[in-house]
Amino acid sequence: TLNIFPKKTGGILWGSFLDCGRPEVKPNTGAMRVVNGEEAIPHSWPWQVSMQASPMSPIPYMHGCGGSLIHEEWILTAAHCFISLNKPSYWRMCLGKHHMNSSMDVPSAEECYMVDGIIRHEGFVYEQDKTDITNDVALVHLSTPVNMTREISPICLPKPGAVMPAGTPCFVTGWGDEKGNLFPKVSEKLNQAALPIVDFQTCSKPAYWWDILRPSMICAGYESPDELKSACQGDSGGPFACAAAGANPTWEVHGIVSFGPQGCIKDKKPSVFTRVSAFNDWIYDNMKKFIYESGKTH
Known part of the structure; x- marks a missing residue:
């Protein structure tokens, strides 16, 4: 994990802490396919x-x-x-x-x-x-x-250039609109949704996001509307967090909620995130x- 800043030298850099990406309250990562996301365990993100x-x-x-x-x-x-x-x-x-x-x-x-x-x-x-x-x-x-x-x-930053493999389940969190309304309203409670990563090759096809997609972006979500989940649950700018491999994994912010289809849910239009590792x-x-x-x- 790369959230460890060197101790202050020459008045430019500043103190470090090693404890990124380890919530004291463990998030619920068991429910992987809940329609429209679910309420997060308070303070687990x-x-x-x-x-x-x-x-x-x-x-x-x-x-x-x-x-x-x-x-x-x-x-x-x-x-x-x-x-x-x-x-x-x-x-x-x-x-x-x-x-x-x-x-x-x-x-x-x-x-x-x-x-x-x-x-x-x-x-x-x-x-x-x-x-x-x-x-x-x-x-x-x-x-x-x-x-x-x-x-x-x-939360920790990912390693530079890291690309999570397709199918990796990561979580988007936020108080975003839960229903995909055209005029969204803020949710009362923090929500989370597990979204699998869609590989760049698939997501840049003409039927998907085509030439709008850049290598500095991540696609994630379900490819058909009957699996209604998207980054509506995570407000713009919010984290797309993936757990690094290991028995006691640390969480890394691999994406920043950037854009999606109007109304949030649309066939072959997964949510798009800025890829932090770029x-x-x-x-x-x-x-x-x-x-x-x-x-x-x-």
């Missing part, structure tokens, strides 16, 4: 972020996208979450959530953090009329480091650059 925006006071914060905690100061998410709301001051990142209505959660489990930096991939392209989304990856820097708890801990260098380089340029070396 402790890196899940509810990214909430409020463009101006007194408008209350509203859940807008998902994200993944990858370091005590950094959230990994999708660039398209910031197309209109692109100022750090608009956002807060909430961790330790299960119920979208915070009053129903364990007292003090939830923590929300303000944002002082948003870095979108410089090659990000979004053309809605062509459904063309490329380099859909972004980093969010938190104003203060996260206090790790039983309910809040980071962007390891970009992630590390931009973290270091931000820390260096901002002088934030705690």
